[in-house]
Amino acid sequence: MVVLPVEATEPNPSAPGRPGGAWRPALRRRLPAALALLVAAPVLAALHATRPAPYGDHFTAHASYAREGRHPLAVLPVRGEAVTLWDDGVVTANDGTSVRWHRALPAADDWLPAQGGTGVLRPLGRGILAVVTPPRIAAYRLADGDLRWAVPAHEGCVFTPGRAVRHAGALIVAQPCPAAAWTSQLIAVDDLGRITPHRTPLGNDVPGRRPEHPNTEKVLARPR
Incomplete structure (x- = not known):
């Protein structure tokens, strides 16, 4: 689990001359949600891997x-x-x-x-x-x-x-x-x-699949 380092105290986050003072309170508010996602991700992955196949x-x-x-x-x-x-x-x-x-x-x-x-x-x-x-x-x-x-x-x-x-x-x-x-x-x-x-003929090819040789004139090499 990855934990982001955050300073525990800050004398004056909004004081002039300190870059980043405005976004640190927002980071502290979002950190618990981010940690919850990190903890839940392995659990969800394990549940997905162990679920039974729908048709057996x-x-x-x-x-x-x-x-x-x-x-x-x-x-x-x-x-x-x-x-x-x-x-x-x-x-x-x-x-x-x-x-x-x-x-x-x-x-x-x-x-x-x-x-x-x-x-x-x-x-x-x-x-x-x-x-x-x-x-x-x-x-x-x-x-x-x-x-x-x-x-x-x-x-x-x-x-x-x-x-x-x-x-x-x-x-x-x-x-x-x-x-x-x-x-x-x-x-x-x-x-x-x-x-x-x-x-009426049907187009049975998979959509987006190009023919193997769209130009038949280029299939054979030129005579030497």
């Missing part, structure tokens, strides 16, 4: 990621990170030393116990992850977990994560309608969303 996150000595009391249903390794779907419907991304983000799936208690993690986590390329659930398909940016787009299932229909397949750079997902056993639809999505004619 912890890493073992071998850099294995786990959540207290939760079981992983599916793990998808992508770009040096691991995206995990847990039995409580939470999706997490970690880089081996820290958790990047958490996302909770809607109404997971209604379908997750029977569905499990089969086909739920699907990479779409260009740093985008698709999470296929019966009520909707949602796409998240792997870098920060930002929701980029969502496609809800048609009324009376559900998506089937286990029956999704990749074809020509797209993810094709079946959408059967239980009310009419003979009715089934297929939709195709990619990193920009549902594939439809004349769609």
